[in-house]
Amino acid sequence: MSRLKVLLPSARHLVTEELARGVVERYDEAAVGEHTVDFERRLDLGGFDDAVSAVMASHDAGDLSMDGAMAEAVHRQLRLSRREAADPGIWRYLAIVHRPEVVRHRWEYRSFATMRTRFWRHGTRFDANAFSRWWWVAELTVMAEDYSLTHRALGSSALSTHLFSRQLAWHHPTVAACVRILADAPGADVERTLRVLGKMLGLRVAEAMGREELEGLVRAARG
Amino acid sequence: MDDFGTDGLTGGEDEDGTHFRALCKDTLFSNKREEGAGGSYGLGKSVLWIFSSFSTVLFRSTLLETQGLGNPRLIGRTELGSHALGPKRAFQGPGWFGEETKQRRGTRAESVWGPAAAEISGALGFQARNDHDTGTSICVVGFKDPTADADLGPVELARATRAALAEYFWPSMALPTRALTARTEAAGQEVEVRPHDADVAPFVTAWESYLRGEVPAKAPLTKPGDMTVVEVPITIPRTHGGEPEVKGRVALVVRLAAKSSEPRAGQVAFFRGPGMVVSYRDRSRLALGMRPFHAVLACGRGRWPRKPTESDLAVESFLRMSEPPAHDRWEPTPRLKAHYRRGYAKALTELSRRVDEALKELLIATHVMGERGPERLQRRFPIGKAGSPGKGRSAFGMSGLDARPQDGAWSFSGAIERKAGEGPWSVQVRLAEVDEAGRRTEEVAIEALSVTVDAEVVVEGSVASVTVPADVRVVPFRGTSAPCSFTGALELELAGRMVAG
Known part of the structure; x- marks a missing residue:
């Protein structure tokens, strides 16, 4: 059974256009061995593989609604601490070596520049490593095994793009308030509201605000 | 090539340590022993023969002191491994152009002196010079640049030579007495090498x-x-x-x-x-x-x-x-x-x-941020977050920073002090709104800025610049922004710059 590994920064050259296009379906694990090390504890990927495959099977290629299901599946199957998940090497291993076809299934190839970051860049930005983004968005939105907020946040392209590139996304109640109010808002509205909200939170302490206050702030930012 | 005002090729045919021996006789040897000499390996002169299609160079020199032999002095040298004059006269090494003189063992060519040298050098194309114009003229016979892909014409060659002289020898041409001229027969004109007109x-x-x-x-x-x-x-x-x-x-x-x-x-x-x-x-x-x-x-x-x-x-x-x-x-x-x-x-x-x-x-323009202000003000003015921390003591300090909404705009004030350095200095003042991560979202235009000292204030675009004379060390300022929404935190950036060293 496969075990989680860490792909080292020296493997950057493995992110090629051929991999992004699927001309190279996957690398032989043995061939990239010099660029991988074992994850610090044993973490079998059997459950992860099954769950990810199931999501792929139930969604057409390029289907945006796959994001919520993928985020939940990845987060449920990879029980990682935030410290462990902060290592970009594990996400790179999953995307570049272990399951590159998942990345290609989610995003149609349009440009190598963007596709490249979806294999390599760590974080939660819209163009970050696919597995990293799914896991972290789920981590920031899950509430006691309830992933409904995750699904709603990732169900809106504009919301997930603009919300999870901001620092305020790290405060769960603020994220929840944003999702509740902006999940169905038009893209331009979402972008402007989050920009104003960001400025507002430069003067206010979100941690000291309750649900009502936060939602009021988001509404005020929306104008 | 002619030089003027020099001693000329002084020294006997076999006299060591003389200009004559160094330039004409001794290969890969320099007699430039003094500290101020240009070269040191004796390689420089070898280029004369390298640039001759016949490996032949002629020297005509007007000496400051001829020891009674009379000016000018003429000699030529052809760099050869060996050569022969007829079937019976074989020689090792270079060939010499000069007056045949008997030696204990055979003959050799030595320098030609006086009227005979003047006559021959004139026939060879050397320009005449009177006895006061001491110095040496060098003729590279069959000049050809071995490094060039194609032969440059004389005009182009002269231009390239002038350019190279200007580029590398301007320090020695700074004194008026050391002006260089380049004259080309083909162009029929004499052109002064003028580093002042070049990139240098x-x-x-x-x-x-x-x-x-x-x-x-x-x-x-x-x-x-x-x-x-x-x-x-x-x-x-x-x-x-x-x-x-x-x-x-x-x-x-x-x-x-x-x-x-x-x-x-x-x-x-x-x-x-x-x-x-x-x-x-x-x-x-x-x-x-x-x-x-x-x-x-x-x-x-x-x-x-x-x-x-x-x-x-x-x-x-x-x-x-x-x-x-x-x-x-x-x-x-x-x-x-x-x-x-x-x-x-x-x-x-x-x-x-x-x-x-x-x-x-x-x-390097010195951008500086000063001392830390009160905690609450620091939150509002995250001064010092941007830019490099720099090394050592800051050249500027700030004090009394304050900002508050007033009549629909920000009213702000404070003072900046130059703590080190001398000479004039300047300050740029900018305002910006920042988001929850301290990232600037948009600039807030400054509408007016005043100072209470003798300094020039210019508000241009959204930025205020203050140019401060050398004798002013502290600049208290007060300003207002353009009308704004007060949505977010305000960042006040003060960038001090020493315009003096």
Whole structure:
């Protein structure tokens, strides 16, 4: 059974256009061995593989609604601490070596520049490593095994793009308030509201605000 | 090639250590023993024969003192492995053009002197010169540039020669008595080599101003054309012969350029006594934000040619030995190793490092943030978050910062103090709204800014600039922004800049 590994920064050259296009379906694990090390504890990927495959099977290629299901599946199957998940090497291993076809299934190839970051860049930005983004968005939105907020946040392209590139996304109640109010808002509205909200939170302490206050702030930012 | 005002090719046919022997007879040998000599390997003269299609060079010299033989002196040399005159007269080595004279063993060609030399040299195409025009003329027979893909015509060749002379020999041409002219028969005109008209003009200007004593030491560089000179220390190690360590100095003359796109902006011209630029080093990328400049590093006899000191001569000797045969850089050489004890390599690297440091000190705009204010104000004015922390003590300090909404706009005030340095300085004031991560979201325009001291305030676009005279150290200011929404936190950026060194 496969075990989680860490792909080292020296493997950057493995992110090629051929991999992004699927001309190279996957690398032989043995061939990239010099660029991988074992994850610090044993973490079998059997459950992860099954769950990810199931999501792929139930969604057409390029289907945006796959994001919520993928985020939940990845987060449920990879029980990682935030410290462990902060290592970009594990996400790179999953995307570049272990399951590159998942990345290609989610995003149609349009440009190598963007596709490249979806294999390599760590974080939660819209163009970050696919597995990293799914896991972290789920981590920031899950509430006691309830992933409904995750699904709603990732169900809106504009919301997930603009919300999870901001620092305020790290405060769960603020994220929840944003999702509740902006999940169905038009893209331009979402972008402007989050920009104003960001400025507002430069003067206010979100941690000291309750649900009502936060939602009021988001509404005020929306104008 | 003609030189004037020199001693000419003095010395007997076999007299060692003379100009005649050094230039015409001794291959790969230099008699330039004095500290201020240009070359040191004796290789330079070999190019004369290399550039001759027939490996033949003729010398005609008018001597300051002819020892009764009469001017001019004429001799020619053909570089050959061996040669023969008829079937029975074979010779090893070079062939000589001169007067056949009997020796104890056979004959040889020696210099032709006096009227005979004048007649022959005239027939060979040498221009006549009277006995007062001492100096030497050199004729390279069948001139051909072995490095060129195609033969340049005489006009183009003269142009290229003038350009190269201007580029590399301007330090020695700074004095009016050392002007160079280039004349081409084909073009029928004589053209003065004018470094002032070339890309190197800023270096020449700086160098000539320095020689005239017009460049102040450690002066502020505030506008293009401003110049200053800094003395950079260099330590010459002890020699194997027991000469002690010498602590010398070289002169770094820096001239502020108008823009970085100027030719050779950001370069330093390195040279020593003889006045040939050894190398141009590009130091434009020493640091971000460096202002454009041209600089001259005059070393050894070049530091103050009119009156070099003992230490200048020691530096001259050291750097001369650090030049490889091409004379195009200063580096550890076998000659340095043979002459100096340990430390010669370090002396060179230290010189480069100190030059860099001096350039940075003069040319990097000093952006500074001052002391930390009260905690609440720090939150509102995250001053110091942007930009590099820098090293050492800040040159500026800020105090009394305050900002508050008033009549639909921000009203802000405070003071900035110059804590170090001299000369004029300036402050730029900007306002911006920042988001929850401290990232700037949008600039808030400054509508007005006033100061209570004698300083010039310009509000342009959304930024206020204050230019402060040298004698003012503290600038209290008060300003208002354009009407704004007060949505987020306000960042007040004060960027102090020493416009002086």
